[in-house]
Amino acid sequence: MVGVSKAFGAFNALNRIDLDIRRGEFLTFLGPSGSGKTTLLMILAGFEKPSGGMVTKDGADITGVSADRRNFGMVFQGYALFPHMSVADNIGFPLRVRGVDKRERQARVADMVDLVGLAGHQSKRPQDLSGGQQQRVALARALVFGPELLLLDEPLSALDKNLREQLQFELKEIHRKTGTTFVFVTHDQNEALALSDRIAIFNHGDIVQIDTPERLYSAPCDRFTAEFLGSINIFKLKNPRRQNGSIIGEFGGQVLSAPALEGAISSLLSVRPEFLDVREAGPASDEDGVRAVLRAQVYQGGSTILKLATADGSELIAMRAAGQAPCVEIDKPVWVTWPRLRGRLIPENSLSREVTEPLTTTMGGTWKITSNRTA
Numbered sequence: 585m586v587g588v589s590k591a592f593g594a595f596n597a598l599n600r601i602d603l604d605i606r607r608g609e610f611l612t613f614l615g616p617s618g619s620g621k622t623t624l625l626m627i628l629a630g631f632e633k634p635s636g637g638m639v640t641k642d643g644a645d646i647t648g649v650s651a652d653r654r655n656f657g658m659v660f661q662g663y664a665l666f667p668h669m670s671v672a673d674n675i676g677f678p679l680r681v682r683g684v685d686k687r688e689r690q691a692r693v694a695d696m697v698d699l700v701g702l703a704g705h706q707s708k709r710p711q712d713l714s715g716g717q718q719q720r721v722a723l724a725r726a727l728v729f730g731p732e733l734l735l736l737d738e739p740l741s742a743l744d745k746n747l748r749e750q751l752q753f754e755l756k757e758i759h760r761k762t763g764t765t766f767v768f769v770t771h772d773q774n775e776a777l778a779l780s781d782r783i784a785i786f787n788h789g790d791i792v793q794i795d796t797p798e799r800l801y802s803a804p805c806d807r808f809t810a811e812f813l814g815s816i817n818i819f820k821l822k823n824p825r826r827q828n829g830s831i832i833g834e835f836g837g838q839v840l841s842a843p844a845l846e847g848a849i850s851s852l853l854s855v856r857p858e859f860l861d862v863r864e865a866g867p868a869s870d871e872d873g874v875r876a877v878l879r880a881q882v883y884q885g886g887s888t889i890l891k892l893a894t895a896d897g898s899e900l901i902a903m904r905a906a907g908q909a910p911c912v913e914i915d916k917p918v919w920v921t922w923p924r925l926r927g928r929l930i931p932e933n934s935l936s937r938e939v940t941e942p943l944t945t946t947m948g949g950t951w952k953i954t955s956n957r958t959a
């Protein structure tokens with residue numbers, strides 16, 4: 585897709601999105617409600633016309649091609665199964681529409697039933713299935729005709745947590761087995777991190793960063809992405825300045841530092857909660873730290889979340905794995921320390937387009953969204 589934009593009246597739902605979808609990848613659109621994820625998916629599917637820009641496939645413009653002729657599979661939150669048809673007939677429906685003969689239809693439906701784990705349920709009606717099973721039928725129906733691209737809009741959001749995690753796992757398996765390109769929409773950060781080869785972060789109609797889950801988590805391009813993907817502690821440094829390859833600055837009477845980024849000096853030093861230690865002893869020579877008091881501990885089974893406050897009132901979040909030494913007392917002054925290498929600066933005032941890898945790469949066999957940059 586090249587610079588695709590979408591306006592609803594005076595409102596810009598998408599601002600010239602450039603996106604290159606790679607064959608076979610699991611790409612997730614992640615962002616807050618109203619950020620434009622569904623709108624872009626609908627443009628990709630052919631249900632919405634972009635106000636500007638172009639959707640291409642292998643270099644050919646498909647912007648004007650209707651949804652049914654794009655031949656993409658689709659799964660949405662409301663499964664929209666046919667209530668009067670059996671599971672097998674629901675799954676086989678796209679083949680019937682395409683005039684596939686009965687024998688081949690039955691063989692392909694049987695393969696799909698195995699793939700999505702519905703053996704033994706073929707002759708049931710949708711209303712006799714659980715929510716998770718219904719979603720499996722929807723998935724099988726979307727995949728049965730072998731689409732090159734499968735579009736999924738929050739397909740798991742109606743399911744309870746355990747079932748959702750189970751289906752996430754199965755979805756990943758199905759992606760691996762079929763080799764189909766998946767474009768998946770969610771506003772659940774953990775789901776995105778767990779499933780995706782790449783995640784595109786949406787904010788106010790822009791893709792602000794697109795990268796692998798690991799790189800997004802460890803090197804967010806701006807404060808929005810940093811805070812959106814998991815929790816993070818951000819220290820606003822006073823008088824930030826360069827020293828050797830680092831930026832140093834003061835916070836709470838301590839000098840903190842982190843490796844400098846390219847470009848402008850940033851005063852926002854970030855540390856993920858899992859790297860913070862909370863203890864009585866101050867920082868060692870390869871560590872940084874600040875003074876704080878413990879305000880609360882939240883036990884979460886496998887880990888404990890510690891909420892702390894610094895003297896200036898900033899809240900810090902630390903995470904302790906289960907089995908680590910017992911914690912300090914509430915309201916008693918402590919040190920919060922971290923290995924200096926774990927501190928990371930976040931670009932300030934980053935242009936929303938800043939990315940750690942190019943949004944558009946030239947690779948064969950991909951769908952592209954682009955705009956006429958002159959428009």
Ligand SMILES: Nc1ncnc2c1ncn2[C@@H]1O[C@H](COP(=O)(O)OP(=O)(O)OP(=O)(O)O)[C@@H](O)[C@H]1O
Binds near residue numbers: 592616619623624
């Ligand atoms: N048909 C429409 N007419 C007017 N405004 C629309 C229309 N469709 C979407 N919008 C607006 O465009 C913006 C983006 O909507 P979109 O559905 O793409 O968001 P989303 O990221 O999918 O959000 P959610 O996570 O809530 O599903 C929203 O502000 C929405 O109100």
Ligand SMILES: [Mg+2]
Binds near residue numbers: 621622623
């Ligand atoms: Mg949506």
